[in-house]
Amino acid sequence: MELLIGLCTGLVFGFLLQRAHVLRYDKQLGALRLKDMTIVKFMLSHIIVAMVGMYLLSDLGLAKLSIKATVLGANILGGLIFGLGWGLVGYCPGTSLGALGEGRTDALFGIAGMLVGAAVFSRSYDWLLTTVYTWGDYGKITLPGVTGLNHWLVIAVLAVAYVLVLRLLERKGL
Amino acid sequence: MRRFSTAWNPYVAGALSGLVAVASVAVTGKYLGASTTFVRGAGMVERLVSPDVVASLSYYLKEKPIFDWQFLFVTGIFLGAFLAAKLSGDFKIQAVPDSWRKRFGPGLGLRAVAAFFGGIIAMFGARLADGCPSGHGLSGLSQLSVSGFLSAAGFFLGGILMARLVYGGK
Numbered sequence: 001m002e003l004l005i006g007l008c009t010g011l012v013f014g015f016l017l018q019r020a021h022v023l024r025y026d027k028q029l030g031a032l033r034l035k036d037m038t039i040v041k042f043m044l045s046h047i048i049v050a051m052v053g054m055y056l057l058s059d060l061g062l063a064k065l066s067i068k069a070t071v072l073g074a075n076i077l078g079g080l081i082f083g084l085g086w087g088l089v090g091y092c093p094g095t096s097l098g099a100l101g102e103g104r105t106d107a108l109f110g111i112a113g114m115l116v117g118a119a120v121f122s123r124s125y126d127w128l129l130t131t132v133y134t135w136g137d138y139g140k141i142t143l144p145g146v147t148g149l150n151h152w153l154v155i156a157v158l159a160v161a162y163v164l165v166l167r168l169l170e171r172k173g174l
Numbered sequence: 175m176r177r178f179s180t181a182w183n184p185y186v187a188g189a190l191s192g193l194v195a196v197a198s199v200a201v202t203g204k205y206l207g208a209s210t211t212f213v214r215g216a217g218m219v220e221r222l223v224s225p226d227v228v229a230s231l232s233y234y235l236k237e238k239p240i241f242d243w244q245f246l247f248v249t250g251i252f253l254g255a256f257l258a259a260k261l262s263g264d265f266k267i268q269a270v271p272d273s274w275r276k277r278f279g280p281g282l283g284l285r286a287v288a289a290f291f292g293g294i295i296a297m298f299g300a301r302l303a304d305g306c307p308s309g310h311g312l313s314g315l316s317q318l319s320v321s322g323f324l325s326a327a328g329f330f331l332g333g334i335l336m337a338r339l340v341y342g343g344k
Contacts, residue, residue, distance in 0.1 A: 106285050
């Protein structure tokens with residue numbers, strides 16, 4: 001049942017990604033070349049809605065948050081390495097499958113590379129555990145936790161900030 | 175069949191996708207993510223070749239080569255995109271993206287090499303950071319997790335840098 005729901009969730013999500021045209025290489029690189037911010041508009045709109053919804057569910061006791069650990073070395077280095085690869089392949093892991101779905105066959109090479117990348121990582125994991133994963137391990141922390149502010153205040157401030165970013169993008173015609 | 179051949183407004187589609195994420199959490203408690211699936215996928219492929227290797231690597235024991243919620247979610251993205259593209263008349267077999275063609279010409283070889291090695295680097299980074307633009311970018315930022323902000327900043331910084339190297343800042 002859970003698997004079936006997963007498939008349906010992906011189906012709707014993939015449908016929306018395709019309809020917004022955010023799957024394609026040209027849109028992903030458009031954002032990274034600071035020329036076309038469609039994917040940023042999609043992501044920030046998603047986040048504004050989801051942060052309100054998820055914290056509402058959490059406050060009502062209807063769901064548990066699932067926070068990933070903050071390890072400065074791993075998050076920052078891994079993030080930068082991902083970005084460098086992303087700028088080359090032009091698809092992220094989720095959108096590579098979606099891009100293939102809309103006929104972008106170069107995504108196949110990207111997907112093959114990502115599988116190889118996962119295999120390479122599996123062989124580096126034990127070594128990384130004793131090195132990068134020990135650099136600045138702060139555990140599962142959130143902005144409200146770190147700042148001591150109420151999460152709704154943080155959400156309100158971020159929502160306003162995101163809307164201002166989006167307005168700026170619109171004004172600049174991006 | 176050309177009813178929706180223009181793109182939907184990204185704010186509307188993005189907000190709707192946010193509702194999908196919230197519904198997913200409400201119904202199954204699952205947060206959107208994609209890159210762990212590539213570890214499971216790699217494990218499945220490797221198991222066909224040499225089961226011993228898979229059994230001996232701790233990362234494959236942590237992220238077992240099985241079909242879980244996220245694996246089906248990622249499969250669903252493929253199907254949903256296919257369906258949307260077909261229904262809207264957007265479906266187009268294209269091996270070399272427009273902007274790549276403008277910069278490097280229509281040859282598939284260079285594009286394939288870049289996509290393949292870019293894929294390797296991107297996935298290594300995503301696994302090191304413990305997430306990709308879905309897991310850290312969308313789910314992480316939505317939950318206000320510090321790891322999400324750090325990783326997402328890295329994604330875009332690294333990506334902008336590589337885009338400059340590839341396109342020469344044009």
